[in-house]
Amino acid sequence: MGDLGQLPVGIIGASGYGGVQLIRLLMDHPGVEVVYLGGSSSAGKPFSELYPHLGHCVNLTIEEIDLDKIASRCQVVFLSLPNGLACQMAPPLLAKGCKVIDLSADYRFKNLETYKTWYGGERNDQETVASAVYGLPELYRDRIANAKLVGCPGCYVTTSLLALAPLLKQGLIQPDTAIIDAKSGTSGAGRKAKTNLLLAEADSSVAAYGVARHRHTPEIEQICSDLAGHEVMVQFTPHLMPMVRGLLATVYATLRDPGLVREDLATIYNAFYRASPCVRVLPSGTYPQTKWACGTNLCYISVEVDPRTDRVIVMSVTDNLIKGQAGQAIQCLNLIMGWDEKLGLPLLSFYP
Numbered sequence: 436m437g438d439l440g441q442l443p444v445g446i447i448g449a450s451g452y453g454g455v456q457l458i459r460l461l462m463d464h465p466g467v468e469v470v471y472l473g474g475s476s477s478a479g480k481p482f483s484e485l486y487p488h489l490g491h492c493v494n495l496t497i498e499e500i501d502l503d504k505i506a507s508r509c510q511v512v513f514l515s516l517p518n519g520l521a522c523q524m525a526p527p528l529l530a531k532g533c534k535v536i537d538l539s540a541d542y543r544f545k546n547l548e549t550y551k552t553w554y555g556g557e558r559n560d561q562e563t564v565a566s567a568v569y570g571l572p573e574l575y576r577d578r579i580a581n582a583k584l585v586g587c588p589g590c591y592v593t594t595s596l597l598a599l600a601p602l603l604k605q606g607l608i609q610p611d612t613a614i615i616d617a618k619s620g621t622s623g624a625g626r627k628a629k630t631n632l633l634l635a636e637a638d639s640s641v642a643a644y645g646v647a648r649h650r651h652t653p654e655i656e657q658i659c660s661d662l663a664g665h666e667v668m669v670q671f672t673p674h675l676m677p678m679v680r681g682l683l684a685t686v687y688a689t690l691r692d693p694g695l696v697r698e699d700l701a702t703i704y705n706a707f708y709r710a711s712p713c714v715r716v717l718p719s720g721t722y723p724q725t726k727w728a729c730g731t732n733l734c735y736i737s738v739e740v741d742p743r744t745d746r747v748i749v750m751s752v753t754d755n756l757i758k759g760q761a762g763q764a765i766q767c768l769n770l771i772m773g774w775d776e777k778l779g780l781p782l783l784s785f786y787p
């Protein structure tokens with residue numbers, strides 16, 4: 436690859452967990468220069484004051500959000516904001532010629548009514564919604580490459596969909612039998628203070644939440660239906676784990692063909708992800724640990740079959756802040772720019 440030049444990019448929501456991971460990764464990216472950081476309560480603060488350990492390489496102050504100024508400085512803008520804000524900022528940024536990569540849920544749904552049912556709020560940006568591409572590179576690589584607006588899936592949905600995709604695409608499971616049991620570290624909830632995330636509350640305890648009504652369910656179903664070519668329902672149960680980062684999704688489903696063994700499925704998964712450098716299918720009998728993915732943009736997957744129940748069991752792990760958030764957004768940027776998909780992205784865990 437020749438000289439990449441320096442693409443000027445901005446990050447709105449720079450003080451949050453998604454923002455700081457974007458900055459950390461983009462500082463090492465050979466094709467990008469971060470020229471603008473935006474925020475709300477953090478506006479006016481030098482980034483080095485918020486994150487002193489990164490201060491030596493980020494000499495920027497978080498600024499108030501002025502979309503004209505941002506568009507005059509940046510070609511690509513990452514939005515790492517609570518749900519309901521990107522839909523106000525993306526249309527004017529696009530109109531001013533920027534490309535937008537959104538990390539929230541605002542541009543993940545094709546049907547605005549589904550979004551409103553699960554997230555609430557008033558929106559009239561149907562045209563913009565229609566132009567958005569779902570930012571899961573392993574499934575929509577070609578569309579992302581031509582997108583002006585990408586709505587990236589979050590950590591639970593990414594990890595679950597990568598586990599389920601080969602099964603659905605190839606019609607290997609009985610309809611509506613998929614059950615997703617998922618476990619996330621507390622950073623999945625963002626940096627904002629919440630009582631249930633205090634160490635004294637979250638430590639040494641595991642609990643399910645959002646049972647039978649978590650807002651990721653319709654998003655997973657939307658993409659599963661697209662892959663299967665018919666409406667699909669899933670059962671999704673998330674759990675909060677006493678750890679900071681990492682996500683494990685264990686997915687169960689009933690096989691159509693009970694004669695399939697784990698080696699058959701491993702072959703199918705390996706073929707499905709052969710051209711996907713950020714997915715690692717593990718050898719049969721090896722089950723992924725969240726720490727293997729920590730700090731990386733990788734998703735590790737293992738497939739098992741229980742011949743007693745005819746169920747396939749897929750285990751999938753990611754770092755919720757990297758492949759589940761900031762890394763995935765950069766993977767999408769790489770595709771948009773025609774760069775190597777994994778450019779600037781970490782692929783080695785820092786754990787032993």
Ligand SMILES: NC(=O)C1=CN([C@@H]2O[C@H](COP(=O)(O)OP(=O)(O)OC[C@H]3O[C@@H](n4cnc5c(N)ncnc54)[C@H](OP(=O)(O)O)[C@@H]3O)[C@@H](O)[C@H]2O)C=CC1
Pocket residue numbers: 447448449450451452453454473474475476477478500515516517518520538539540588589590622623624625626627755756759760
């Ligand atoms: N955490 C995770 O694992 C994942 C999160 N996501 C999604 O990514 C997005 C960001 O999440 P995360 O980084 O964790 O969240 P945080 O709570 O850590 O950060 C939120 C950011 O949004 C900014 N912000 C809040 N309100 C406003 C406003 N009115 N105007 C401008 N900026 C505002 C905050 O800035 P300030 O401090 O200046 O107020 C902060 O920088 C969310 O949509 C989340 O659902 C997706 C995948 C995984």
Ligand SMILES: CC(=O)N[C@@H](CCC(=O)OP(=O)(O)O)C(=O)O
Pocket residue numbers: 538539540588589590591592619620621622623624651673675
């Ligand atoms: C632990 C925790 O609270 N996690 C978040 C999900 C994080 C994620 O997947 O991000 P998106 O919501 O952007 O998809 C939750 O359950 O709402």
